Amino acid sequence: xxxxxxxASENGILIFSKSSCCLCYAVQILFQELGAHPCIxxxxxxxxxxxxxxxxxxxxxxxxxxxxxxxxxxIGSTNEVMSLHLSASLNPLLKxxxxxxxxx
Numbered sequence: 001x002x003x004x005x006x007x008a009s010e011n012g013i014l015i016f017s018k019s020s021c022c023l024c025y026a027v028q029i030l031f032q033e034l035g036a037h038p039c040i041x042x043x044x045x046x047x048x049x050x051x052x053x054x055x056x057x058x059x060x061x062x063x064x065x066x067x068x069x070x071x072x073x074x075i076g077s078t079n080e081v082m083s084l085h086l087s088a089s090l091n092p093l094l095k096x097x098x099x100x101x102x103x104x
Contacts, residue, residue, distance in 0.1 A: 017065050018042065018065050062077045
């Protein structure tokens with residue numbers, strides 16, 4: 001869990017993802033269309049990926065991926081992100097991070 005917390009605190013917008021996950025891709029595209037440049041962390045390319053998945057579930061993520069963090073805070077998975085977007089609550093969370101590219 002330390003690795004997850006560290007990565008989340010170091011990146012304004014962080015999406016834990018799997019390269020083969022279509023929901024992860026959809027969330028990434030949404031953020032890009034909103035002008036955000038999230039750091040994408042592909043857990044299926046990390047030897048500790050299974051441990052990261054378990055940590056994300058312990059932190060309260062409904063499914064292990066996508067797991068979206070904004071400003072170091074767990075926002076949630078696809079359902080939570082889409083709900084925030086549809087209620088016009090996502091943009092205010094992203095606003096502080098829209099200017100600078102978020103490279104990890």
